[in-house]
Each structure stands twice: as structure tokens, then as C-alpha cells.
Amino acid sequence: MEKQIIIALGREFGSGGHEAGEILAERYGIAFLDHVLLQKIAEEKHIDLKLLERYDEKPKNKLFSRTVAGYSSALEEHVANIQFDYIHQLADAGKSFVIVGRCAEYILRGNPVLLSVFVLGNKETKCARIMKKYDLTEEEAYKMMKRKDATRKNYHNYYCDGKWGDSRNYDLCINSSNLGVEGVVEIIDDLIRRRLERVDNQ
């Protein structure tokens, strides 16, 4: 693919959004950025990867952090900002990529090549996927899903003006329970191709 493509995928835990992103990146031959983003940052900036991972996609702990004159002691905030800067740099450099989470739909808002998607799912389907993937009971899977979604929501809503999963903040919201991961991929792919065709015609 010669033209720049950026797909920002928000996703509920267990919805298959991550998997859909991987397939799309492979299909277009472009980078897939999840926690790999941290790996790249750690290598380039010589930062301990484990340290970055510990604070990745987590809301700041208000009780154990403080902000003074715009300076914050919350490492969650610094890890998030380092990633946001890196995402901006990649986009500005004309790189194509699929990125999951990390408020990318908000960070890159206004970028004409951005397609922002939120993948959601029904409780039962998501639980079944989590049970299979992590070898958990239904109760454990449900608890894990609730915990992960709450963390993502808090993280997103702390850094972004719009709410996590609110359809007004995304180009597209898809329920993967109705379509399956392949269906989600095909819809996004179709949208991308239409958009590229439109750019060609202009």
C-alpha cells in the first residue's frame, strides 16, 4: 500500500478487536501497534520495557500522585504521553499502521487518513472468547472482562474529551458478536478501500 493508512481500533475486552487489527495490518502489510509500540519506544529511548509495561494503559492513581504547576508525578501519565508523542511522530512521518487502544482515535483526531473504529460485543460472546483464550471459568472470564474494560474506560476518559465507546467519537462502531472477527475485518477493509478510491478520484 503506497497511500498512508491509519486505523485506530478501540475495543471492548474479548470483542476480538485486537485480532481484527492484526489481520488488517497483515492484509495491508503495515505495522500493527499494540504493546509492540512500547517495545519500539523502549528500544529507541533506552527505557526499561518492563517499567513501561507496568504503567501502560492504566489511569493514574490519584491518591499516590500529585500535580504541581502542570508537572505530574504519575508515571502512568508519562508513559501515556510518551506513547502519544510517538504516535504523532509516526503519523506525521507518513507511516501507515493499525493501532489498538492508547486513545489513538483522540490523539490523531483531525488527521485526514485516520479511520477510527470501536469494536464491541455481547457479554456472552465476549465471555466465551475470553474463557477459550485464557482457559477460565465463566465467572472468572466475566470478572476479568469487567476489570479490563473498567481500566480501559478510566484510562481513555482521563486523557480524552470524548467517552470511551461513545459512537460520536468514532467513524464506525461494530458489534463483533453479530459478524464475527472476519466480518469486522471485511467491513473495515471495505471502508478503507472506498476511502482510498475516493482519494484517488479527487
Added chain:
Amino acid sequence: MIAQMMAVTIFVIMFALIVSEKIERQWASLGCGALMLVVVFGICMQSWSAVWETLNFREMVTIPFWYAGSAAEEISTGVNWATILFIAGMMVMVEGMGKSGFFRWLCLRIAKAVKYKAIPILISFMLISFVLAMFIDSITVILFLAAVTVELAGLLQFSPIPVILAEVFCANLGGSATMCGDPPNIIIGTSLGYSFGDFITNTGVLAVISLVVVVCYFYLCFRKKLAQNLGQIDVHSFPEPDSAIQNKKDFCVSCMIFGTAVLLLITHAMTGLTVATIGTGIALITLFTSGKDAFLLLKKIDYKTLLFFIGLFIVVGGLEKTGILELIASVIEQISGDDPKLMIAIILWISAFASAFVDNIPFAATMIPVIKSLSAATGLDLSVLAWTLAVGTDIGGSATPIGASANVVGISIASQNGHMIGWGKYCKYLAPATILVICISMLGIYIRYF
């Protein structure tokens, strides 16, 4: 009784709002201050004179507010306008100095003087952090020192984290040495009528003794971490100190104004000029010499902090007028019995512990009426209690990443540049250093005053 309950409730709400950061702290303190005036003084106590006394506007039109003569004047309760004016004046001066490139020039000059070697940089930056923080706010000190440290560490290939941690600790320690070094000291000094000289000969002595110990402590902690290989580094390509100076005339003027401020502060007990006069005068000189940049400097004043102070003084005034702080004082008195040493230990360690987790400014402002009551009730010299409170609040804040403003700024600058400092790393080195200095201070107080 209702007034007391309401005052405590408002105070707790203010503290909770500050800690939660739900709203900016100046709005939390001003909002709670307004509640205190209306609900506690107006409705519960029905005393409009209490409102007037707490707002304390009258203080500013009295001669002792501007010129104390040879005797230090004890100031009434309520909003401490001298503190507000002094801090505002220092803010203007520091903005002018930062703009001229003074701090960056100083840091680069020192780094060059020690031939860009990591261990001498550690020690010299600790000393300069201590000295600068004696006269200007620790946020500014760390803002410039930490930024230059990160830059030098990148060029010289060593981790900036040990140096930044040591700088932060020394900035807090230096702040404890003088009346103008840390906001709690300014509040204590202006509220109880102590001079710059009183502080330097009491908390200053404790701070200098502690500095000698902590320089050794940090050297032992970090000497291996700062081992570097300078073999392939060309120090000639490093930024020249003079490159930091934006404008030579501004730079010289800034240096002169800073020197004048230091001189006036050191001699204010002799000249009779109050800190309010010095702050106002320094601000006016800075603005006058800044020409067309004066408006820019005024815009850069941290009004949020000044508003926060005003609200805070009103809330604490409410606690004082309703007698809550006297109750706290009587509890401390009962616990310590007739043992003044135990009382000192309680105030020192409680101040240090509280300041490690909450903002030390409201804590110090709250404790001033408490130590006044304690002194009146027990006969223990008020100054000893004042030095104890100052040391406890100033040093205790070093123990945790959230204890003092300098810590937050240091951590933030390091982390922005990829050098993450978490609670574990921070407390591993600075919590023992804090305990060490508090112990030294306690011993110092016992030996000197008992």
C-alpha cells in the same frame, strides 16, 4: 459547637478536594474559604467582625506591615498578606531571572568547572540546589537543575536519576534553612514575627549540618551508579555556559536584582524592612527594568498559588476562631504531659509524616496557632516549637514522591525524558535520607535548646 463542627467539615472537604485534584486547588481553598466566612462566621457565629479580622485587609494599611523598625512585629491572625506579597514579588524576580538565562548559565558553568565528571556534578549540583533553594522557590530550582541534569546525563552517558533525586532532597533541605526558602517558613516567620537571621541561625544551622551528612549519604548511595566512561566523549562539543545567556544586559540586571534581594533579606532585621516591602520592592524593580517585557512577566505570575494561599488562610482562620486548633494543642499537651522533649518529638515527627503525604503549606498554616497555644499553655519557648515545625514540614516532604513540589517537578522532568522514577525507586533513597535528617534535627534541637 455547631460552628466548630462546620469549620472542621469545611477544612476536611478542602483537604479532600486538594488531594483528589477534582478541581484546581485554588478553587478548592477559595470556595471553602468563602463557605467558612458565610457559614461559620456569618451564620453560626453571627460575627461579622470575625470575617473582617480574618480577611485582615486592615493589616496592609498599618506601618508595621511595611516597616517593622528595629522590633519584629507579631502579626494578627487571618490572611497573611505579607506572605502573599513576598511570594508574588519573588515570582516576578524569578521569572525575570529565568528569561535572562541565569539558571541555565549557572548550571552549565558549574558542570564545566568540574570538567563534566559525574560524581563532581552530583556533589556540586546538590550544593547549588541547596544554596539556590535558600532564596528562591524549590520548583524553579529543580525546573532548571533537572533539565540541565538530563541534558548533561545524555551527553555524558550516565543516568540522571541519582543526581535529580539528590538535587530534589537538597532543594527541600535548602528551603528549610531560611525564612524565604519554603512557603511554610515564610508563613511561620511572618505569622510569628521571626526574621531571616532568626531562621538562618536556627533552622539554617540544622540544615547545614544535615547537608554535610546527606552529601556523604548520596555519594555512598550513587557512586557506583554514576561510574561513566568518558573515553569517547568530546567535551568540546558541549554547550558553552555563555550560550545560555539570552541578553547580556538582562542577565546582568537579573544578577544584580537577585543579589539585592538576598542582601535585603539577610539584613531585614537591621533595616526594618518587612518581607512584604522587600517582595513588593523587588517585583517593582524587576518590572521597571524589564521595559516592554514587564507585562509578560506579570502574566507569568502563578496567580493560582497566590489565590490558593488566600483561601487557605481564611479556612485556617476559621479553625482558629472556632477554637478547634486550641483543642488540638490541648491534646498534644496531654499526650506529652510535662515533657517538653516529648512534645518536640511529637510535633517534629507528626509534621514530617503529614508533610510526606499531604501539602505541607496547609499543614504548617494550621499548626502555627497550635504551637502558639502550646507555648502559652506550657511555657515552652515558642521559637523552639517554630523551628521544630519548620524543619518537620520542610524536610518531611522529601520522603515520598508527592510530599513536596520539588519532588513532583523533578520526577516529572526525569520521566518526560524517559527516566522513570516510581515510588519504589524514590523512597528507596530519599525516605532513609529524610529519616536521617529528621533524627539529626531532633538531636540538634535537644542539644541546643534543652
